[in-house]
Amino acid sequence: GESVGLHLPTLSVQEGDNSIINCAYSNSASDYFIWYKQESGKGPQFIIDIRSNMDKRQGQRVTVLLNKTVKHLSLQIAATQPGDSAVYFCAENRSGGGADGLTFGKGTHLIIQP
């Protein structure tokens, strides 16, 4: 089965609020995690990544948190905008994994309410 999954298939938030998208992983050997954003009709777009030697990483309006104790990853989007509407995927790469080592979750559809 899948080693990476999302807690909720759909998340609806008000414009301007903060969004939190969660992801659970089961492979304790994974050492690299990535969040992708996929807009309708387009390919996944890299947002932010984090390595297992960190527990937090910040980008522009986005923060990724990694809790290795409970194998949990989250993506926080500050001040959500209409352009943030998309499906968000987490992905993990197992330790020492080669080019085939990336596993994707099923995705969470983020809906922005006006």
Added chain:
Amino acid sequence: NAGVTQTPKFRILKIGQSMTLQCTQDMNHNYMYWYRQDPGMGLKLIYYSVGAGITDKGEVPNGYNVSRSTTEDFPLRLELAAPSQTSVYFCAISGEISPLHFGNGTRLTVT
């Protein structure tokens, strides 16, 4: 700099027909990948390549073939199309330590 270019964008095939999905990159990356994405699902790796002349199977290779004669091109071949191959196909590239960079996909329907 287009990154990853996939053609065609859409295609409808009849069962048993064959086709080649094209993928071209202009970023000179060694690693190239083919994924399929079914509705409501994550991406599944079909085949990948770590450089020209080298290809390897991913998680779901059955029914597909690839070749990598140049750094730039990584075509995906379907020899005998089946309804189960109806999907959206994404080509991706990466450097040795960089995240995947995806094309915009080919939407394939097999009827």
